[in-house]
Amino acid sequence: VRSFELLGQRQYTPGSPAGWPDTSKSWDGSDALMHRVLWASRVADRYEQGIDPADFAASSLGAYARPETLTALRRAASSSQALALLLMSPEFQRR
Amino acid sequence: MHQLPSRTTRRRFLLGTGALAASAALPNVLFAHTGGSARLVVVILRGALDGLAAVPPYADPHYAGLHRELAISAPGVADGALALDNTFGLHPSFVFLHERFLAGELVVFNAVASPYRDRSHFDGQNVLENGLTKPIGTADGWLNRALAALPRGTGAAGERAVAISQNVPLILRGRAPVMSKSPQATPDVDEDLLARLADLYSKDEWFSARLSEAVQTDKLADGDGNTADSAAMRAQPAMASTPAMAGPRAAQNPAVKAAAPDKVNAVARMAATLMRSEGGPEVAVIEASGWDTHANQGGAKGALAQRLAGLDKALRGLADELGTLWPQTAVLVVTEFGRTAAMNGTRGTDHGTGACAFLAGGAVRGGRVIADWPGLSPTALLDNRDLRPTLDLRSVFKAVLDEHMHVDAKTLATRIFPDSSGARPLQGLIRA
Secondary structure (H helix, E strand, C coil), X not given: CHHHHHXXXXXXXXXXXXXXXXXXXXHCCHHHHHHHHHHXXXXXXXXXXXXXXXXXXXXXXXXXXXXXXXXXXXXXXXXXXXXXXXXXXXXXXHC | CCCCCXXXXXXXXXXXXXXXXXXXXXXXXXXXXXXXXXXXXXXEEECCCCHHHHCCCCCCCCHHHHHHHHCCCCCCCCCCCEECCCCCEECCCCHHHHHHHHCCCEEEEEEEECCCCCCCHHHHHHHHHHCCCXXXXXXXXXXXXXXXXXXXXXXXXXXXXEEECCCCCHXXXXXXXXXXXXXXXXXXXXXXXXXXXXXXXXCCHHHHHXXXXXXXXXXXXXXXXXXXXXXXXXXXXXXXXXXXXCCCCCCCCCCCEECCCCHXXXXXXXXXXXXXXXXXXXXXXXXXXXXXXXXXXXXXXXHHHHHHHHHHHHHHHHHHHXXXXXXXXXXXXXXXXXXXXXXXXXXXXXXXXXXXXXEECCCECCCEEECCXXXXXXXXXXXXXXXXXXXXXXXXXXXXXXXXXXXXXXXXHHHHCCCCCCCCCCCCCECC
């Protein structure tokens, strides 16, 4: 639940009957980006055990993965860091 | 194009994390009762620490020429090494470790390595932790196998060990029950990750601008008691090739802060507090990252120097907090491999082989450097670039588990470290 709050959308509390806004304006600030970085690193810390970052990049992004992202994954200092980088890559966030 | 055996799609992954987020709210700390009196802390430095900076071989005739501006000068000059013997010193950031050395409570190892001989961080860390000679082949770690060979703890689930980590690192995974405790008291973001993201975003104007803004904001929000030094460190987290992170000011963002270089200090103190608590764990594993200094590594001062100072402070914090337990404690500090003997083109060092390690604590028969020094001459280097390892880290691990934790020698040689007959345990590392 806390991870939803970190992402700026507390579960079940959109503050408006229309639900959470789905325009980019509401999630594209630098503050929101920093929160996503924090979320990504926490998720990566918890999930790195079962996941190979390169496999995950292939199955989630496939041909959308940019070469520089794949290079960054390979160079990462740990598999958890690689996973966080993947989650925070522009193509993963935009897809 | 690629057919994968099990497909983790983006959507399935994100759905899974929602379910996990709910369970993460539950407390996951269980207390273990202690059995024996020995305490062991393993500190894993992820990212490959430069042993030639941490334990400078100042008297090696090739050292200064190879390591250039990253080299640490001989003891006795300004910013020189802290003297250990006629060949080696400690990096000037290691004030606490040097005190322990002089007190006979620190063994310094140099030219050590796990059996791993390639250059991948992941695989190197796997070999460091799984106790095998190759990165794959087992899902459990050598420290867990050692715990499994000891009598059960008397705690609810028989735990003897704790990992101060979001999840249990490989070294502690396996059959023996262990507990884990998340180090995150306050939200903060690893600065090494930020530097790598800046690099990843460098061709994407939109993300690049947002990240610059966020980092700038972060510095403003954090501008209270910080010294100029730590601000400089943050502006240039240095480890990746970092594009300028200047950007327009934005609103204050107190909720998320970049990790201070001494974050590991809080982790170490947390480990010690748990170990000291009634029925607390005898064994703890903590991790510190940010050692992958490909660029702007610095010498006696600079990015790596600050990291090392943070580590030194953490080890002091650990000792302080352990208090009366310190005399029965051994702290093992290891990294997955070393770095190149020569400075690279971006004033850093690349992945190498031979590294350094430390064994500190009141239980340690220290005040010694253990290094069969191969030298740094062109013919002595491994593959013409790396410090050649002359001691297998498993010889150190075996000695600590044998002499300190009293793990059965035969089990050590077979189940815990298979294929390790070439790595005989060192003798006399622990006080009798």
